[in-house]
Amino acid sequence: MNAVREKRSTSRLGRLGWLVAAGIALxxxxxxxxxxxxxxxxxxxxxxxxxxxxxxxxxxxxxPEAFQRQIVPFRTAEAPGTIIIDGNQHxxxxxxxxxxxxxxxxxxxxEGFGWAGMVRVGRKAENPTWTPPPEMVARDPHAAKWAxxxxxxxxxxxxxxxxxxxxVGDSDTIYRIHGTIEPWTIGLDVSSGCIRLNNxxxxxxxxxxxxxxxxxxxxxxxxxxxxV
Amino acid sequence: xxxxxxxxxWLTLAAAGMVAGCQSSPAxxxxxxxxxxTAPADLQLMCATAAAVPSGVDSSRIxxxxxxxxxxxxxxxxxxxAGSKFTCVIDSSGxxxxxxxxTAAATPAAPVEAG
Numbered sequence: 315m316n317a318v319r320e321k322r323s324t325s326r327l328g329r330l331g332w333l334v335a336a337g338i339a340l341x342x343x344x345x346x347x348x349x350x351x352x353x354x355x356x357x358x359x360x361x362x363x364x365x366x367x368x369x370x371x372x373x374x375x376x377x378p379e380a381f382q383r384q385i386v387p388f389r390t391a392e393a394p395g396t397i398i399i400d401g402n403q404h405x406x407x408x409x410x411x412x413x414x415x416x417x418x419x420x421x422x423x424x425e426g427f428g429w430a431g432m433v434r435v436g437r438k439a440e441n442p443t444w445t446p447p448p449e450m451v452a453r454d455p456h457a458a459k460w461a462x463x464x465x466x467x468x469x470x471x472x473x474x475x476x477x478x479x480x481x482v483g484d485s486d487t488i489y490r491i492h493g494t495i496e497p498w499t500i501g502l503d504v505s506s507g508c509i510r511l512n513n514x515x516x517x518x519x520x521x522x523x524x525x526x527x528x529x530x531x532x533x534x535x536x537x538x539x540x541x542v
Numbered sequence: 543x544x545x546x547x548x549x550x551x552w553l554t555l556a557a558a559g560m561v562a563g564c565q566s567s568p569a570x571x572x573x574x575x576x577x578x579x580t581a582p583a584d585l586q587l588m589c590a591t592a593a594a595v596p597s598g599v600d601s602s603r604i605x606x607x608x609x610x611x612x613x614x615x616x617x618x619x620x621x622x623x624a625g626s627k628f629t630c631v632i633d634s635s636g637x638x639x640x641x642x643x644x645t646a647a648a649t650p651a652a653p654v655e656a657g
Contacts, residue, residue, distance in 0.1 A: 348577035352568055359575070380574030389584045389636050391591045391601070400583040402576045407583060415584075419574075430605050501574065532583055533607050 349404060349501055351378045362501055371498035381419025381501045383515050388415035395527050397435070397491075399509055401534030404501045406491070406509065408522060418519060419500040421510040422534060430533035433489075435525055436481025441466025442473045442492065470495060474513045476520040480529055489531075492516060581609035581617035581632070589619040589630035592638045597623035604628075620644065 349362040360366070362378070370378060381404065388407055392398070398407040398415075401422040407415040444464045446457035464471050474493015479486055491509045493516040494500070500512055511519060581589075586606035594601040608620040612631065616639065621628040627644035 350575050350577055352573040354567060354573075357567070361577075362574070378573065380572070387584075390587050392587065398583050398587065400580075402578060402580040403574065403583070404576075405574075405583065430607060432602065432605070530587070530605075532586055533605075 349503075351380055351501070364499075364502060364504070367498045367502055377419055377497070377500050377512065383416065383418050383518060385410070385414055386417045387413060388417075389413055390415075392528070392530070395522075395524065397523065397527055397529040399529065399531045401509075401532065406511065406519070408519060416518075416522070418511050418515045421494065421496075421499040421502050421504050423503060423505050423508070430531050431482075433480040433482055433487060433529045433531065435478045435491075435523055435527045435529060436484070436486060437479040438520060438523070438525055439466070439477045439479070440520075441471075441475055442477035444471050444473045474510075474516055476513075476516045478520065478523060491519070579611035581606075581611070581619050582634075585609075585617055585632050585634070585636060586619050588636055589632050589638065589641065590621055592632075592641055593621050593623055593628045593630060596641055596643075597621075597626055597628055599623040599626070 350359045351362045352358075353360050376382065386407075388409060390396075390398075390409055390413075392409050394409050394411045396409040398409065399405075399420070400407070401420075404420050404422060406418045406420045408418070409415050443466050444460070445462070446454070446460055446464075450457040451461045452458075466473070467475075472495055473490075474495065477490050477492040480489045480491070481487060489508055491511065493513040494510040496504075497512040499505075499510065504510075510516075580586075586609055590604040590606055591601045593599070593604050597604065604621055604623045606619050607622045607627075610618050612618050615633045615635075617632055617634070619630045619632060621630060628641060629644045630641040631639040633639060
């Protein structure tokens, strides 16, 4: 598996004609999106950026409450077992019976997905191999060491302990749901386009999700039209 | 003011503080948001389901493409129904207020001619 290299390949995504492509002009506007968390001590909403996230994680050794795994009300006609990814809010929902969902905090792409669509979990892997893209190999000696692929199971494997591969029909897309070695990045726009969960959460999700599960990806940057 | 009056006053203030605290602090599941004010995911999907009838397209082929908060309780959700654009207004309780084909004015992606 060559997850990162595949992420950089946009031609494959272009062939997935059923996806709703975002306008090219949306990407620069993504910078306008800002995650905010509620500070119970001050009673105010505060911007949640990389610096803040690192500070809080170093202090609390856990994510802010909003990004921790939890059961939430979720009104939907989608069947239990369906995954819904909301990149704007940095949440992944796993639909449960009784109008509920398990909500996980996620980290998503720096530039947004650029698409929305319905895909499925086509494959799952424990301890997935990570293969750095050529450009990373060229500039990073550590990555170069793993040009042929870093075995899964290592504590420094960026994909973490589990990966779920998103497919359209029988075709692998460029996107995956996987773990991370940077747990403080949950709630931020940081990845190369994949969906990352902290490792405990990705193991929990992996165990609950079957191959073939429906995955609905909502458009990231979805409120860019506001006020126009 | 006697002792009972003072005690009552403090209890009243404490109770008011507790109520105010309850009103100002969101529930744990609501303690994160985006500054963009997008609609919650379940409301977006409810709009997609509701668009099946007016669009004549199966709801599994209808996707939310953008959303925004209109006011304290209402959201607008733009939808793509197999290529046709629809706009839905839904409130935070999940009640669909309106749904129909997107008008030119409501389709901001359309090019605007200067002058």
